Amino acid sequence: MYDVIIVGSGPAGLFSAYNLVKNKVRSILIIDKNPFPSGGMLNDCKLNLTPDIGMELDDLFLTRERALELIKEIDSIFLKFNAPKELYGENAESYKEWVERAKRNDALLVGAIQRHIGTDLSKDVIKSFRKYLEGEGVSFTLSTNIENVEQENSGFELTSDNNQDFHCRNLILAPGRSGSKWLRDISKKIGIKYSNGKRIDVGIRIEMRRESYPITDLIYDPKFKIKTKYSNELRTFCTNPGGRVTLEHYDDFKLVNGDALKNKKTENTNFALLNTVNLTEPLTDPFVYGRLIASATNILGGGLPIVQRVGDFLDEKRSKGETFFDSSRWYDRVIPTLSVGNTVTPGDIRMAYPYKIVKSLKEGLIKLNKIFGNTILKEENLIYGPEIKFYSLNYETDKNMETNIENLFVAGDGAGKSRGIVGAAISGVIASEGILKKWKI
Numbered sequence: 001m002y003d004v005i006i007v008g009s010g011p012a013g014l015f016s017a018y019n020l021v022k023n024k025v026r027s028i029l030i031i032d033k034n035p036f037p038s039g040g041m042l043n044d045c046k047l048n049l050t051p052d053i054g055m056e057l058d059d060l061f062l063t064r065e066r067a068l069e070l071i072k073e074i075d076s077i078f079l080k081f082n083a084p085k086e087l088y089g090e091n092a093e094s095y096k097e098w099v100e101r102a103k104r105n106d107a108l109l110v111g112a113i114q115r116h117i118g119t120d121l122s123k124d125v126i127k128s129f130r131k132y133l134e135g136e137g138v139s140f141t142l143s144t145n146i147e148n149v150e151q152e153n154s155g156f157e158l159t160s161d162n163n164q165d166f167h168c169r170n171l172i173l174a175p176g177r178s179g180s181k182w183l184r185d186i187s188k189k190i191g192i193k194y195s196n197g198k199r200i201d202v203g204i205r206i207e208m209r210r211e212s213y214p215i216t217d218l219i220y221d222p223k224f225k226i227k228t229k230y231s232n233e234l235r236t237f238c239t240n241p242g243g244r245v246t247l248e249h250y251d252d253f254k255l256v257n258g259d260a261l262k263n264k265k266t267e268n269t270n271f272a273l274l275n276t277v278n279l280t281e282p283l284t285d286p287f288v289y290g291r292l293i294a295s296a297t298n299i300l301g302g303g304l305p306i307v308q309r310v311g312d313f314l315d316e317k318r319s320k321g322e323t324f325f326d327s328s329r330w331y332d333r334v335i336p337t338l339s340v341g342n343t344v345t346p347g348d349i350r351m352a353y354p355y356k357i358v359k360s361l362k363e364g365l366i367k368l369n370k371i372f373g374n375t376i377l378k379e380e381n382l383i384y385g386p387e388i389k390f391y392s393l394n395y396e397t398d399k400n401m402e403t404n405i406e407n408l409f410v411a412g413d414g415a416g417k418s419r420g421i422v423g424a425a426i427s428g429v430i431a432s433e434g435i436l437k438k439w440k441i
């Protein structure tokens, strides 16, 4: 019987364990279905050191001041485990001009201090993190998929798909976005209260030559919030200067995403342009809507995501394999970081996405193009889809992340408490504080 079991070794899970051992709890087990602990922290790992990105203070029941304290603490733990010292975006004066340009084009540039660890260095940071936790008595059971959770007299029984049983007095479920469906199923079964969120982000990932997006020399991951006629909110997200477009594998479709290495750069930069959709009756289930678009895009791509040259998108034509590198249209100037034909299929994003979303994305691209002086809509640039961010369900918790089931806590992206590494880590710390307060372990 463990004092605490944590399902999910992403930032929410690891930081909750860190805070528990700091407070002398020793009987902790972290379980993850993957063979390497980390969750999404392995990917790119840029830390947005501001409460304005990747979290909602209301979801975390935090004041801004407390959030800033926690962010500082979390950043110092990353540094302790050898995160690079370099920071971006510290000097707001240096990007004043971009703030002004954004304003003139119906956009708001949200400044933030950021630390980039990179997919290459994050592995070592996580290894140090794990070594430290193990040194403090935390156990890891990896490559183990928890299938079932049951309440029992003294706490909880967890069963994995290979029939291993685990028992604990306190449980933190932090399964991330990839585990959000599982969390919903478990919640239905054992009666954890939640409500359906009605929002979803549907967008594209844009890739261009690095010099076309020079702002990243000043702010690593600039967030532009753009007003358009068609959307409540359109924003840039997850910028990867010198980075790569990547694939995210789900059970029945693939999405695009992006990352960057710290020490080895490509010639390209990519970022997402996300359109927030607020669903209204009768279809209010964002999972159903998101899956619809993701599946349609993958079906049109022959089982793969779609890539389209901006030139074809503006001409309202599909992209085709035979003209994808056509030098007469400068299409050979941007070489995609995903292999065309093998991992993405040339196609037409307008066939897969609803009209309203395409219109909104196009308007956003035009505004960004004005901000950057015609570098965003160069014909050779690339548009990839589907890029979809599923907001998880809203789990009803108290301010310590405890659900209506006593001693069962939730944290991180999968529980709708965060949308990024730092936010997830904060929610994990709060859940662990909840356990410490309640049980005085």
Ligand SMILES: Cc1cc2nc3c(=O)[nH]c(=O)nc-3n(C[C@H](O)[C@H](O)[C@H](O)COP(=O)(O)OP(=O)(O)OC[C@H]3O[C@@H](n4cnc5c(N)ncnc54)[C@H](O)[C@@H]3O)c2cc1C
Residues within 6 Å of the ligand: 007, 008, 009, 010, 011, 012, 013, 031, 032, 033, 034, 038, 039, 040, 041, 043, 044, 045, 046, 047, 048, 054, 144, 145, 146, 147, 174, 175, 176, 177, 178, 179, 182, 238, 246, 248, 257, 258, 259, 411, 412, 413, 414, 418, 419, 420, 421, 422, 424
């Ligand atoms: C390509 C990519 C790049 C990203 N880049 C950034 C970035 O630069 N900065 C940023 O802030 N955010 C980034 N994100 C988002 C970030 O990874 C997440 O916000 C963050 O990892 C969420 O943390 P979490 O602890 O809630 O969940 P996760 O990190 O997703 O961890 C959840 C863990 O739970 C495990 N799990 C799920 N279900 C089960 C189960 N039933 N049994 C056992 N284990 C289970 C999973 O295997 C996973 O390891 C990126 C995401 C991706 C995909």
